[in-house]
Amino acid sequence: QQQVKQSPQSLIVQKGGISIINCAYENTAFDYFPWYQQFPGKGPALLIAIRPDVSEKKEGRFTISFNKSAKQFSLHIMDSQPGDSATYFCAAQPGNTPLVFGKGTRLSVIA
Amino acid sequence: DGGITQSPKYLFRKEGQNVTLSCEQNLNHDAMYWYRQDPGQGLRLIYYSQIVNDFQKGDIAEGYSVSREKKESFPLTVTSAQKNPTAFYLCASSKSGGRGEQFFGPGTRLTVL
Numbered sequence: 001q002q003q004v005k006q007s008p009q010s011l012i013v014q015k016g017g018i019s020i021i022n023c024a025y026e027n028t029a030f031d032y033f034p035w036y037q038q039f040p041g042k043g044p045a046l047l048i049a050i051r052p053d054v055s056e057k058k059e060g061r062f063t064i065s066f067n068k069s070a071k072q073f074s075l076h077i078m079d080s081q082p083g084d085s086a087t088y089f090c091a092a093q094p095g096n097t098p099l100v101f102g103k104g105t106r107l108s109v110i111a
Numbered sequence: 112d113g114g115i116t117q118s119p120k121y122l123f124r125k126e127g128q129n130v131t132l133s134c135e136q137n138l139n140h141d142a143m144y145w146y147r148q149d150p151g152q153g154l155r156l157i158y159y160s161q162i163v164n165d166f167q168k169g170d171i172a173e174g175y176s177v178s179r180e181k182k183e184s185f186p187l188t189v190t191s192a193q194k195n196p197t198a199f200y201l202c203a204s205s206k207s208g209g210r211g212e213q214f215f216g217p218g219t220r221l222t223v224l
Contacts, residue, residue, distance in 0.1 A: 006153075009151070032211060034212065036215075041218070041220075042217060042218070043115075043201050043203075043215030043216050043217050043218050044154070044201070044215050045215065046212050046213075046214075049211075049212065089153060089154065093211075096161075098144060098156055098159050098169065099213060101153045101154040102153060103151065103152060103153035104151075104153050
């Protein structure tokens with residue numbers, strides 16, 4: 001019940017294309033859903049986050065889509081660039097307990 | 112500059128030795144966390160602390176110990192009881208109550224020879 005399932009494990013996208021990463025959860029107590037971006041050898045950094053009272057949040061080229069009834073949320077990266085090549089983690093938080101992370105998606109954007 | 116400092120960036124130890132990883136934050140955050148990262152395994156929670164002098168076990172606490180004597184500091188000791196300690200260790204912190212954004216440090220890569 002505490003798991004967050006993330007897919008795909010790895011993703012290759014052409015420059016200018018759309019990258020889509022999906023996450024699913026079971027615990028209906030989750031009420032905060034962030035996405036983190038991590039470059040090799042560095043710590044993760046918050047990219048964008050959403051709460052379940054909205055279905056979509058957009059920040060620049062990054063969009064979270066949230067489907068409460070399906071218990072799924074996804075990250076869309078529009079106009080993907082080589083500099084977006086990184087590992088992306090979804091996470092979820094039930095109340096004020098620690099974040100539960102997905103296993104990560106390694107994104108490679110090729111020219 | 113506000114942030115989280117982890118030292119050292121790379122650490123080598125012989126098998127059977129205890130080793131302590133440092134984590135300091137100047138963000139005035141109440142909550143602090145330790146994660147272990149292995150390839151393909153995501154971020155696994157080792158220990159967390161939501162207030163000074165109190166901490167809780169995470170999902171993989173066996174073979175690790177922590178202390179939280181000061182708000183700014185949350186050191187992690189990897190003991191000889193940890194069977195496979197070679198990994199990338201990440202420290203994080205968040206505001207009061209542990210709600211919302213966690214800020215991560217740069218990590219320490221521990222290699223046990």
